[in-house]
Amino acid sequence: MTQETEDDIQLNINIGGDHLFLEAKERRGAVRGNRRIKVRRTGNLKASENLEHKHSGGSEKKTNVISQEVKFTEQQHHRNIHHAVGKTADPLSTGVISSLFKNNPEIPKIDRMKVDTVKEEVFSTKFLQDLPLHPFMISSLTQQGFSQLTTVQMMAIPHLLLGRDALIKSQTGSGKTLAYSIPIIQRLQEITPHTKRTDGPLAVIIVPTRELALQSFETFQKLVKPFSWIVPGCLTGGEKRKAEKARIRKGINILVCTPGRLIDHIQHTNSLTLDKVKYLVLDEADRLLELGYEKDVSQIVAALHQQEHHQTVLLSATLSPGVEWLAGMSLQNPERIYASPEESSRNKKDDFVAQESKSDFVIPVNLKQHFVITPCKLRLVTLISFLLGKQKSKGKPCKMIVFLSTQDSVQFHYMLLKFLSSTTISNDKNDVNVDDLSQFQIFQLHGQMDHKERTAAFQKFSKTCSGVLLCTDVASRGLDLPKVEWIVQYTTLGSTTDYIHRVGRTARVGSMGNALLFLMPSETGYIKVLNENKISLEEVAMSDLLKPLLLLVHSMPQFTDTKRQTPHTVEEAATFLQNVCENHVHHNSDMKSLAIKAFQSFVRAYSTYPTSLKSIFHVKNLHLGHLAKSFALREAPSHMSGIQVKPAVKRKKHQDRLQPQSKKKRMQEMSEFSGGIVSSSKKRKEIIIYFPGEYLCSSEFLDRDIY
Ligand SMILES: Nc1ncnc2c1ncn2[C@@H]1O[C@H](COP(=O)(O)OP(=O)(O)OP(=O)(O)O)[C@@H](O)[C@H]1O
Numbered sequence: 102m103t104q105e106t107e108d109d110i111q112l113n114i115n116i117g118g119d120h121l122f123l124e125a126k127e128r129r130g131a132v133r134g135n136r137r138i139k140v141r142r143t144g145n146l147k148a149s150e151n152l153e154h155k156h157s158g159g160s161e162k163k164t165n166v167i168s169q170e171v172k173f174t175e176q177q178h179h180r181n182i183h184h185a186v187g188k189t190a191d192p193l194s195t196g197v198i199s200s201l202f203k204n205n206p207e208i209p210k211i212d213r214m215k216v217d218t219v220k221e222e223v224f225s226t227k228f229l230q231d232l233p234l235h236p237f238m239i240s241s242l243t244q245q246g247f248s249q250l251t252t253v254q255m256m257a258i259p260h261l262l263l264g265r266d267a268l269i270k271s272q273t274g275s276g277k278t279l280a281y282s283i284p285i286i287q288r289l290q291e292i293t294p295h296t297k298r299t300d301g302p303l304a305v306i307i308v309p310t311r312e313l314a315l316q317s318f319e320t321f322q323k324l325v326k327p328f329s330w331i332v333p334g335c336l337t338g339g340e341k342r343k344a345e346k347a348r349i350r351k352g353i354n355i356l357v358c359t360p361g362r363l364i365d366h367i368q369h370t371n372s373l374t375l376d377k378v379k380y381l382v383l384d385e386a387d388r389l390l391e392l393g394y395e396k397d398v399s400q401i402v403a404a405l406h407q408q409e410h411h412q413t414v415l416l417s418a419t420l421s422p423g424v425e426w427l428a429g430m431s432l433q434n435p436e437r438i439y440a441s442p443e444e445s446s447r448n449k450k451d452d453f454v455a456q457e458s459k460s461d462f463v464i465p466v467n468l469k470q471h472f473v474i475t476p477c478k479l480r481l482v483t484l485i486s487f488l489l490g491k492q493k494s495k496g497k498p499c500k501m502i503v504f505l506s507t508q509d510s511v512q513f514h515y516m517l518l519k520f521l522s523s524t525t526i527s528n529d530k531n532d533v534n535v536d537d538l539s540q541f542q543i544f545q546l547h548g549q550m551d552h553k554e555r556t557a558a559f560q561k562f563s564k565t566c567s568g569v570l571l572c573t574d575v576a577s578r579g580l581d582l583p584k585v586e587w588i589v590q591y592t593t594l595g596s597t598t599d600y601i602h603r604v605g606r607t608a609r610v611g612s613m614g615n616a617l618l619f620l621m622p623s624e625t626g627y628i629k630v631l632n633e634n635k636i637s638l639e640e641v642a643m644s645d646l647l648k649p650l651l652l653l654v655h656s657m658p659q660f661t662d663t664k665r666q667t668p669h670t671v672e673e674a675a676t677f678l679q680n681v682c683e684n685h686v687h688h689n690s691d692m693k694s695l696a697i698k699a700f701q702s703f704v705r706a707y708s709t710y711p712t713s714l715k716s717i718f719h720v721k722n723l724h725l726g727h728l729a730k731s732f733a734l735r736e737a738p739s740h741m742s743g744i745q746v747k748p749a750v751k752r753k754k755h756q757d758r759l760q761p762q763s764k765k766k767r768m769q770e771m772s773e774f775s776g777g778i779v780s781s782s783k784k785r786k787e788i789i790i791y792f793p794g795e796y797l798c799s800s801e802f803l804d805r806d807i808y
Contacts, residue, residue, distance in 0.1 A: 273605025339552025
C-alpha cells in the first residue's frame with residue numbers, strides 16, 4: 102500500500118467486514134511518465150485488516166491480480182485511510198482536506214424523560230352562526246372557509262362583544278387574530294350613522310413585527326368587505342414617513358402598527374388623533390415587552406387612557422410576568438381567557454401570577470417534535486442534507502422554515518444554498534453542475550433586508566407550495582404561513598417561549614407539522630429543560646439525516662464524471678459536499694467575508710444566552726476550528742480581519758469585562774422592531790468575547806442587528 106509512490110493506478114479501498122480490499126484499476130488512457138494515484142474508500146473502517154491488492158499494471162489491458170495479506174497497525178491503518186479519504190474527498194483538487202468525521206466529540210446518549218404534555222382542543226363545538234354577528238359577516242367568513250369556531254374564538258368573542266377587557270392565551274395557530282378582529286368589526290359596523298374615514302382611528306392594533314402587521318391588516322381587509330365604509334390601514338415603518346402621513350390624513354379607522362412607528366406618528370404627525378379610539382389590541386403582548394417596548398407601549402396605553410373608557414385586549418400563546426404587569430396597568434376588570442382547560446380552571450383563582458414557570462406551555466397535538474445531535478463540524482452538511490432530503494422526498498418538495506441565530510448567518514446560508522441550487526461550481530478543470538439542488542426555492546427574511554425585499558420575500562414564501570425560508574427570529578411570532586411542513590431550529594434561542602413560537606409556525610389550526618431542533622453534543626442538557634417544561638421530543642440520528650446526501654450525490658452527473666470517483670459512503674458524500682462548500686467560500690471573497698461575519702455573529706449571539714442556560718450554552722464550549730467548518734471556513738476567523746488577537750495571558754485580567762449583552766438590551770438594538778425610528782447615531786459599543794483556547798478576542802458588535 103504505497104500511496105507515496107507515483108504510479109498510474111487508481112486504488113479503490115473497500116473495507117468490507119474484516120477485509121480491506123485495495124483494488125487497483127487501470128486509469129483510462131495511456132499510462133506514461135509520472136503517474137498519480139486516486140484512492141477511493143467504501144465500507145466501514147476497521148483497525149486491523151487483511152489486504153487484498155489487485156493491481157492492473159502498465160498499459161496492458163489484462164489485469165494482474167496480486168493477492169497478499171498485509172497486517173496494519175492501527176496507526177498505519179488510520180494514516181492510510183486518512184490519505185485515501187483525503188484524496189477522494191477533495192473534489193476540486195485544492196489539496197485541502199476536510200476531515201469531517203474525525204476528532205468529533207462523542208454523541209451522548211439521551212435518557213428519555215416521561216413528559217406530561219398539556220393539551221388544548223383546537224376546535225370548539227360551536228359555529229359562527231351561534232354568535233350574535235351581522236349576517237353579512239357570517240356569510241363572508243363562511244365563503245372564506247370559516248364556519249366552526251376554534252376554542253379560543255368560542256371563549257373570547259362573546260366576552261369581547263360585551264366590551265370587556267381581556268387577557269387571552271391559547272396555543273399557536275389557534276385563531277387568535279379572528280378572535281379579536283371579529284368583535285371589533287361587529288361593533289364598528291353597528292355604529293350609526295356609519296363611521297367615516299375622517300373619524301380617524303377607532304381601533305388600534307399593536308404587533309411586534311412588520312410582517313405580522315401586514316398579516317393582521319389583511320385579515321381586517323377581508324373582514325370589512327361587507328362594510329366598505331370601515332377603513333383599515335397599516336403603519337409599520339420601512340415605507341416613507343411622508344406617504345404614511347398622507348394616508349393618516351386621508352383617514353384610517355383601524356390602525357394596525359408596530360409600536361415604534363405609532364409613537365413616531367403620535368409625536369410627529371399632527372393629523373393623527375387618538376381621541377376616538379375605542380379598541381386597543383396588544384397582540385403578542387409578551388414579545389412587545391421583551392423587545393424593550395415597555396416605554397412605548399405604556400406611553401400608548403397612557404395616551405389612550407386619557408380618553409373615556411375603551412376596550413383593551415392582550416393576547417399571546419405564552420405569557421410572562423411582564424404581561425401581568427401590563428395587564429395590571431392597562432386592563433380594567435379583565436376576563437382571563439385561557440383555552441387550555443387545565444389553565445382555565447387554575448386561572449379562575451385570583452391569586453394567579455403569570456410566570457414562565459407557572460404558565461403551561463401548550464404545543465399543538467399534531468406537531469411532531471424531533472431533535473438531532475450533531476458535532477459542530479458536521480452541522481452544515483447535516484443541515485443541507487436534511488433540507489435536500491425533505492425537498493426530494495416522495496418526489497414532492499415541501500415548505501420549510503429554518504431559524505438561524507443572526508442576520509449574517511441567514512445571509513451566509515442563503516447565499517450558500519443559492520449557490521448550491523443554481524450555479525455551476527467551476528474550477529480550472531471541470532464545471533460541476535449541482536443540478537439536483539436546483540429543485541427547490543430558497544428565501545430569506547431578516548432585519549437587514551430593505552422593506553421592499555422583505556415584504557416581497559414574505560409574500561412569495563406565503564404563496565409558494567414548496568421551498569425553504571431561512572430567517573432570524575423575526576419570523577417566529579404570529580406569522581401564519583400556509584402549509585409549512587417543517588420548522589428547523591438550527592440554533593435555539595434558549596427560552597422555552599421562543600421555542601414554542603418558532604415551532605408554532607407549523608401544525609396550525611389542527612394541521613400536521615414537524616419540527617427539528619439541532620443541538621451540539623455539549624448542548625444536550627437543553628432537552629431536559631424542554632422536558633421539564635412539558636415539551637417532548639424524539640431523537641433522530643444524524644446518520645439518518647445524512648443518508649439523502651449519498652443518493653443525491655449519486656444522482657449528480659458531475660460525480661459520475663470519469664475523472665472523478667463517485668462517493669460510495671455517506672461519509673464520502675458529506676466530505677465531498679463540505680469541500681464543495683469550502684472551495685466556494687475559499688475562492689470567493691464576498692462569500693468568505695459573509696462566512697466570517699456569520700461566524701463572528703454566531704459567537705456573539707452564543708455569548709448572550711441567559712445565565713440560567715450558561716451551563717448548557719457557553720461560548721467556552723465552542724470549538725472554534727470545528728465551528729469554522731460549519732461556516733465552510735477552513736480555519737477559525739480569529740486569525741482573520743475583524744477580530745484582534747491578544748495574548749492568552751491577559752485573559753484573566755479582562756475577565757471582569759465580559760458582560761454578555763442582556764437579551765432585552767440586544768433586542769432594543771433591533772431596528773426591524775423599532776419601526777425605523779432608532780437614531781442612526783447609535784453608539785458603537787465594544788464587548789469582549791473570550792474564545793476558548795488561547796485567544797482573547799475583541800470586536801465591535803453592537804452596531805449591527807443580531808436579528
Ligand atoms: N374558525 C376557524 N376555522 C378555520 N381556520 C381558522 C379559523 N380561525 C382561524 N383560522 C385560521 O387559522 C390560522 C391561524 O390563525 P391565527 O394566525 O389567528 O393564529 P394565532 O392563534 O394568532 O397564532 P399565533 O399564536 O402563532 O399568532 C389562520 O390561517 C386562520 O385563517
